[in-house]
Amino acid sequence: MRRRRVGGSGLEVSQIGLGTMNWGTGTDVEDATEQLTAFVDAGGTLVETAGSYGDGAAQEMLGEVLARSVRREDVVIAGRGGVPGGPLGDGPARGALLDGLDAVLERLGTDHLDLWQLSGFDPRVPVEETLSAVQVAVYSGRARYAGLVGPSGWQLATLAERGRALGGATVPVSAQVEYSLLCRDPEAEVLPAAVHHKVGLFAWGPLGRGVLTGKYVDGTPADSRGASPELAPYVEARRTERSARIVQAVLTAADGLGTSPLSVALAWVRDQPGVSAAIVGARDAAQLTASMAADPLVLPAEIRTALDDVSDPV
Numbered sequence: 644m645r646r647r648r649v650g651g652s653g654l655e656v657s658q659i660g661l662g663t664m665n666w667g668t669g670t671d672v673e674d675a676t677e678q679l680t681a682f683v684d685a686g687g688t689l690v691e692t693a694g695s696y697g698d699g700a701a702q703e704m705l706g707e708v709l710a711r712s713v714r715r716e717d718v719v720i721a722g723r724g725g726v727p728g729g730p731l732g733d734g735p736a737r738g739a740l741l742d743g744l745d746a747v748l749e750r751l752g753t754d755h756l757d758l759w760q761l762s763g764f765d766p767r768v769p770v771e772e773t774l775s776a777v778q779v780a781v782y783s784g785r786a787r788y789a790g791l792v793g794p795s796g797w798q799l800a801t802l803a804e805r806g807r808a809l810g811g812a813t814v815p816v817s818a819q820v821e822y823s824l825l826c827r828d829p830e831a832e833v834l835p836a837a838v839h840h841k842v843g844l845f846a847w848g849p850l851g852r853g854v855l856t857g858k859y860v861d862g863t864p865a866d867s868r869g870a871s872p873e874l875a876p877y878v879e880a881r882r883t884e885r886s887a888r889i890v891q892a893v894l895t896a897a898d899g900l901g902t903s904p905l906s907v908a909l910a911w912v913r914d915q916p917g918v919s920a921a922i923v924g925a926r927d928a929a930q931l932t933a934s935m936a937a938d939p940l941v942l943p944a945e946i947r948t949a950l951d952d953v954s955d956p957v
Contacts, residue, residue, distance in 0.1 A: 667700025
């Protein structure tokens with residue numbers, strides 16, 4: 644699997660990342676071990692995890708897999724914490740952030756995160772205070788780099804500018820946002836800000852929450868997320884008339900290229916300017932292998948243009 648630098652930093656990751664949102668809920672430790680082993684064997688390095696996934700179970704499971712089956716040095720862990728009662732997201736106050744980071748490290752059974760991802764933005768907490776927590780984490784060795792989750796364009800720009808003024812260790816190197824042919828919102832503000840400040844974008848939901856695979860064209864499969872009472876609203880938000888037109892274009896492109904709709908959708912977002920990696924989730928190793936099969940695909944210019952046009956958010 645090919646690798647890329649994250650923004651203007653020295654951090655290098657696989658251009659397809661493994662998300663662990665299903666771990667601890669729909670994925671047990673045996674399946675998780677099979678997934679991560681197959682991912683690393685294929686050259687994958689970027690593993691994304693959060694304290695909110697399974698209320699910490701995903702991070703505990705990842706720690707267990709790393710302890711017994713996969714070497715810690717073979718993966719780049721992009722992790723975020725979860726502090727109950729934080730003002731927003733993980734809580735941007737220095738104490739909450741550092742407590743959350745320590746809790747993540749304990750669950751993972753490691754002494755550092757390769758990329759510490761911060762989520763939430765609270766105007767009541769000075770930006771400098773949040774960035775000072777990043778400085779403490781980097782200088783103490785608990786984090787190698789820091790990134791953001793779900794920022795707006797102005798928030799990303801503010802943290803990048805203030806971080807640069809405080810010193811290189813506090814400058815965010817990445818921003819994780821939902822980005823796909825069905826959700827091109829980042830192109831309005833976040834992506835231009837990221838490119839300008841040399842921040843690499845991590846695209847989550849690159850398959851349009853599964854809709855771009857074409858699995859929902861003829862209904863809702865019984866074993867899909869769309870059939871789950873808990874996740875149905877998450878999927879339904881991407882099942883619109885506009886989405887149907889885009890999915891049909893993806894199916895047509897896949898048929899013409901002799902590949903899968905999944906590969907077409909993933910290749911499109913992965914190779915958008917400013918994107919460092921596309922993060923995919925999977926229930927099992929078979930689903931993950933299907934996503935990794937997209938790695939060598941490069942869309943012809945005419946197909947990329949056609950997909951750009953049909954998915955134009957304007």
